[in-house]
Amino acid sequence: MDPPVPRxxxxxxxxxxxxxxxxVLAGLAGSLLLSGLPGRLAAQDIRxxxxxxxTTSGTYFPIGGLIANAISNPPGSRPCDRGGxxxxxxxxxxxxxxxxxxxxxELLRSGGVEAGLAQADIAYWAYTGTGTFTGKPPFEALxxxxxxxxxxxxxxxxxxxxxxxxxxxxxRAVSLGEEGSGTLVEARQILDAFGVKEAEMKxxxxxxxTAADRLAKNELDGFFMVGGWPVAAVSDVAARVPIxxxxxxxxxxxxxxxxxxxxxxxxxxxxxxxxxxxxPTLGVGAELLVRADRDPxxxxxxxxxxxxxxxxxxxIEGHPKGRSFDPTKAIxxxxxxxxxxxxxxxxxxxxxxxxxxxxxxxxxx
Numbered sequence: 119m120d121p122p123v124p125r126x127x128x129x130x131x132x133x134x135x136x137x138x139x140x141x142v143l144a145g146l147a148g149s150l151l152l153s154g155l156p157g158r159l160a161a162q163d164i165r166x167x168x169x170x171x172x173t174t175s176g177t178y179f180p181i182g183g184l185i186a187n188a189i190s191n192p193p194g195s196r197p198c199d200r201g202g203x204x205x206x207x208x209x210x211x212x213x214x215x216x217x218x219x220x221x222x223x224e225l226l227r228s229g230g231v232e233a234g235l236a237q238a239d240i241a242y243w244a245y246t247g248t249g250t251f252t253g254k255p256p257f258e259a260l261x262x263x264x265x266x267x268x269x270x271x272x273x274x275x276x277x278x279x280x281x282x283x284x285x286x287x288x289x290r291a292v293s294l295g296e297e298g299s300g301t302l303v304e305a306r307q308i309l310d311a312f313g314v315k316e317a318e319m320k321x322x323x324x325x326x327x328t329a330a331d332r333l334a335k336n337e338l339d340g341f342f343m344v345g346g347w348p349v350a351a352v353s354d355v356a357a358r359v360p361i362x363x364x365x366x367x368x369x370x371x372x373x374x375x376x377x378x379x380x381x382x383x384x385x386x387x388x389x390x391x392x393x394x395x396x397x398p399t400l401g402v403g404a405e406l407l408v409r410a411d412r413d414p415x416x417x418x419x420x421x422x423x424x425x426x427x428x429x430x431x432x433x434i435e436g437h438p439k440g441r442s443f444d445p446t447k448a449i450x451x452x453x454x455x456x457x458x459x460x461x462x463x464x465x466x467x468x469x470x471x472x473x474x475x476x477x478x479x480x481x482x483x
Contacts, residue, residue: 170222170234175327177345219300261457264448277360326351346439417459
């Protein structure tokens with residue numbers, strides 16, 4: 119069921135409240151809402167669509183806002199072929215700040231959002247009731263719209279510190295990420311693979327922005343972050359103090375990749391953050407997810423708008439990671455089945471011929 123429709127001129131406070139329910143309206147949609155829609159437009163002409171993203175200092179939040187703008191098309195918008203919106207007619211999309219992947223999965227499960235961004239391994243675990251979702255019912259209604267880009271696991275330390283390897287984290291104060299975030303899940307995977315116990319550290323569970331601030335003040339020795347580079351929180355601390363990224367490579371990383379098919383080899387390019395050398399690390403796909411019971415025609419329209427050429431321009435102009443969006447790679451390694459509406463789009467454009475209907479295997483735990 120679609121969320122309740124706010125009256126014309128309503129603001130975001132009419133949407134769900136709470137510390138993990140911060141919202142921003144897509145720019146085009148927000149301007150229309152705040153200025154008031156014409157009285158002749160009936161409520162049934164408008165549909166609202168919420169995307170769970172991440173923290174405001176990460177990558178999901180700005181990327182989610184760009185996607186929201188791209189797929190929105192409120193009544194009265196200028197036509198696509200005249201330089202206007204190329205989104206779904208009548209759709210107003212909200213980019214909702216959350217804790218990240220894990221919370222987005224739970225919001226999808228409860229119907230608290232219509233779509234959500236999540237790391238591929240976490241989506242697979244939710245779908246199968248394994249990994250971090252062990253003990254919970256498998257979320258068999260979880261469906262994919264497609265992979266968007268690769269995220270990098272980033273372990274940030276001060277350049278003037280003495281941390282050079284994962285083993286050096288023992289006895290040190292390190293933020294592993296906030297509860298409900300994908301960062302915390304991945305940090306624990308890394309520590310386990312490299313033989314460092316959480317109890318051997320002084321772990322903190324902080325938002326990326328808070329962790330970055332404490333690192334800059336020398337109140338923290340390091341922090342984990344998962345996101346498409348450059349991540350705002352890492353850029354912020356790099357502008358304040360010299361930093362390094364610890365490499366996540368070698369035999370332990372190879373074993374982890376062999377065990378978990380969603381991990382890939384990545385290198386964060388030199389000077390992605392000021393003065394930071396090229397750093398080998400692990401990557402994981404960022405995926406846009408919905409529920410299986412979403413209207414196929416709506417999801418077909420959302421998928422079509424997501425990969426429209428105008429959307430690509432919007433993404434490239436709006437965020438450095440926008441250049442990584444590639445429809446030819448969107449379904450190569452999806453973690454859960456494609457939504458029928460999305461699959462129809464990929465078949466129409468000749469991309470879904472070899473797409474599997476069900477994920478065949480996933481990361482072991």
